[in-house]
Amino acid sequence: MESAFRIPKTEINKFPNKDHTYGETDSISMSNLINYLVKKFNITPPINFIDLGCGDGKLCRDLELLNGNLGLITGVELSKTRHNLCKKLYANSDTEIQWIHGDFINMDWNEYDIIYACNTCFSEHINEIILEKWSKINQTNPKFLITLKELPIDQINKINNKFKSNKNKQRYVIHMESHKMNVSWLKDKTNCFVYYTE
Numbered sequence: 001m002e003s004a005f006r007i008p009k010t011e012i013n014k015f016p017n018k019d020h021t022y023g024e025t026d027s028i029s030m031s032n033l034i035n036y037l038v039k040k041f042n043i044t045p046p047i048n049f050i051d052l053g054c055g056d057g058k059l060c061r062d063l064e065l066l067n068g069n070l071g072l073i074t075g076v077e078l079s080k081t082r083h084n085l086c087k088k089l090y091a092n093s094d095t096e097i098q099w100i101h102g103d104f105i106n107m108d109w110n111e112y113d114i115i116y117a118c119n120t121c122f123s124e125h126i127n128e129i130i131l132e133k134w135s136k137i138n139q140t141n142p143k144f145l146i147t148l149k150e151l152p153i154d155q156i157n158k159i160n161n162k163f164k165s166n167k168n169k170q171r172y173v174i175h176m177e178s179h180k181m182n183v184s185w186l187k188d189k190t191n192c193f194v195y196y197t198e
């Protein structure tokens, strides 16, 4: 059985500055969190969800089956081996998940309402880019960024101050809620951070 945990060295060498570590997020925890957000923020489904670095696509696939609030589900993955597994493992399913092979940094995230990054092992630089990119998307509807590693508070303060001092443009202030999430590599739940703007 092919596994997403091992990928060829050539793929790792091709992108030496990217993180190739593998682990999986529990879909029931994620589904519960999505339902909580729908209720708390009074969101009208369908909600578009993207997994930044989707591995073999298990989280997307399980969410598609578990969560009726979701609309478009996209899994983007840098590793060709893992991306091929997404397509292969779900080839016979009747679900409609969009699998993208590529770097999530180069994508447009505007059509997504929930952007998830299992970013525990991502470098500070990548985490900063994720926050920066998310803060720039059109936030007229609630848009959530969910991460497992807390994003740099200095950068959040900077973005908030910039929004506050910009009198002409629509202003958003970034807020954060802390939750808990089950993951494949820990016995206990880990912290999970939900960012949203108001």
Ligand SMILES: C[S@@+](CC[C@H](N)C(=O)[O-])C[C@H]1O[C@@H](n2cnc3c(N)ncnc32)[C@H](O)[C@@H]1O
Binding pocket: 018, 019, 020, 021, 022, 023, 024, 025, 026, 051, 052, 053, 054, 055, 056, 059, 076, 077, 078, 079, 082, 102, 103, 104, 105, 118
């Ligand atoms: C820890 S795994 C998470 C798998 C899945 N998201 C989950 O939570 O169950 C992180 C994945 O991100 C992928 N990845 C890392 N940097 C990426 C990038 N810049 N663009 C797309 N995928 C990336 C890795 O190849 C790896 O498969």
